Amino acid sequence: MTEAVHSYYAATANPAPAFPALTGEIVADVCVVGGGIAGCSTALHLAEKGYRVVLLEGERIGWGASGRSGGQAIVGFASGQDKIVHAAGKENARRMWDISIEGLDLIADRVARHHIDCDLHWGQMHAAIKPRQRDDLLAEQASLAKDFDYPVDFLERNAVREILSTERYCAALYDKRSGHLHPLNYTLGLAAAATAAGVQIFEHSKATHVDRNDPATVSTATGKVKARFVALCCNAYIGGLEPTLRNRIMPVGTYIVATEPLGEERIASLIRRNVAVSDANFVLDYFRRSADHRLIFGGRVSYSGLDPFNTQRATRKRMLAVFPQLTDARIDFAWGGYVDITLSRAPDFGRLASNIFYLQGFSGHGIALTGIAGKLVAEAICGQAERFDLFTRLDHRNFPGGPLLRTPSLVLAMLWYRMRDWL
Numbered sequence: 001m002t003e004a005v006h007s008y009y010a011a012t013a014n015p016a017p018a019f020p021a022l023t024g025e026i027v028a029d030v031c032v033v034g035g036g037i038a039g040c041s042t043a044l045h046l047a048e049k050g051y052r053v054v055l056l057e058g059e060r061i062g063w064g065a066s067g068r069s070g071g072q073a074i075v076g077f078a079s080g081q082d083k084i085v086h087a088a089g090k091e092n093a094r095r096m097w098d099i100s101i102e103g104l105d106l107i108a109d110r111v112a113r114h115h116i117d118c119d120l121h122w123g124q125m126h127a128a129i130k131p132r133q134r135d136d137l138l139a140e141q142a143s144l145a146k147d148f149d150y151p152v153d154f155l156e157r158n159a160v161r162e163i164l165s166t167e168r169y170c171a172a173l174y175d176k177r178s179g180h181l182h183p184l185n186y187t188l189g190l191a192a193a194a195t196a197a198g199v200q201i202f203e204h205s206k207a208t209h210v211d212r213n214d215p216a217t218v219s220t221a222t223g224k225v226k227a228r229f230v231a232l233c234c235n236a237y238i239g240g241l242e243p244t245l246r247n248r249i250m251p252v253g254t255y256i257v258a259t260e261p262l263g264e265e266r267i268a269s270l271i272r273r274n275v276a277v278s279d280a281n282f283v284l285d286y287f288r289r290s291a292d293h294r295l296i297f298g299g300r301v302s303y304s305g306l307d308p309f310n311t312q313r314a315t316r317k318r319m320l321a322v323f324p325q326l327t328d329a330r331i332d333f334a335w336g337g338y339v340d341i342t343l344s345r346a347p348d349f350g351r352l353a354s355n356i357f358y359l360q361g362f363s364g365h366g367i368a369l370t371g372i373a374g375k376l377v378a379e380a381i382c383g384q385a386e387r388f389d390l391f392t393r394l395d396h397r398n399f400p401g402g403p404l405l406r407t408p409s410l411v412l413a414m415l416w417y418r419m420r421d422w423l
């Protein structure tokens, strides 16, 4: 997945400047590596606080997961709250949950403040396919209300049918605070806001080495940045830059199709409220309406790291299992990208040295969390690390098996989870 991305998002991207590649040596307070939402958010916050910030992106702004994603901005963490409570204790888990809510508010605030045109809508449904999942959703609703003071609506089959024209789901949780947006335009909007705040952005400037000194030096093929602080926001695309980080995440491919424009009436007959939807399977389906009335439908994963043969056909098949009404709908775009899953699926934030910070491990749940994570790094760099360190205390392990065996072992684990989805 290193080629240009032919996605619906790329085809409908707002005009954005091309940034130059880094040449020569420059000095900054902070060097951010990675031009996704995490990196752009970190850079924007720091520039707003008066820091001189340089951002290095190996490809183009938004080229990674941020510009390819399902666009669902969802509260919480991919791991679910139980694992966070177990790892961090009840009180800290509650504080982390509240930070994730702040992530949603931050999106609303930035879209309004920086006039980011990114088709933002609120409302998200988490849908059960099986009675077992319906019970899980009921328990989750009770726990969210009791432990996190976060009310969501429980919808029985008929109520779900009033919103979604499909027989697939027997229940759902409806969360009015989560939502969806055009993730590439949001990322480009953050980069524009960062530039306006003084951030120097360089594209096609892949960091090849980070010299952990004070100041640190980040090298690219054609230049160097000397900076007091470094923030690594590279996600699953980190490659060989920092093996200690790479060993704790597994790049997992996930795939999306966008239909032809279906017209307002037809798309609204399938999804009556303009909400985003994901299901409760481990290998989940996720879908929503686009601003120009397409269905954007994502699902299936590849742990083998290979772009599977005919992704479009396989993802379309999953789409038709939800909306058989769409057999005649043409698929205009099909694309994929990598998510950075950790073993526990909890986010992995921390420091490689006292002045080298990193954000990773969003585990496919990063549209809202990356933004607020950037704010937390910025706070830590400014000397207020309390909220950042709530996350650094989460324990993370390397994937077992070493470089050769870890993918096969994960494929096996994956088969087990897939079988659970079928039961």
Ligand SMILES: Cc1cc2nc3c(=O)[nH]c(=O)nc-3n(C[C@H](O)[C@H](O)[C@H](O)COP(=O)(O)OP(=O)(O)OC[C@H]3O[C@@H](n4cnc5c(N)ncnc54)[C@H](O)[C@@H]3O)c2cc1C
Pocket: 033, 034, 035, 036, 037, 038, 039, 056, 057, 058, 059, 060, 061, 062, 063, 064, 065, 066, 067, 068, 069, 070, 071, 072, 073, 074, 205, 206, 207, 208, 233, 234, 235, 236, 237, 238, 239, 241, 254, 255, 256, 286, 298, 336, 337, 338, 339, 359, 360, 362, 363, 364, 365, 366, 367, 368, 370
């Ligand atoms: C297909 C797909 C669907 C998804 N759907 C959803 C969803 O609906 N909801 C949700 O919450 N999350 C979703 N996610 C996950 C979400 O998109 C990510 O968690 C989030 O965008 C991660 O942002 P990021 O800034 O950390 O990483 P990215 O957006 O991946 O940015 C990292 C950037 O770092 C750059 N980089 C890497 N190494 C270097 C280097 N050495 N030097 C310079 N630059 C470098 C890369 O080129 C890349 O642009 C999805 C992901 C995918 C792939």
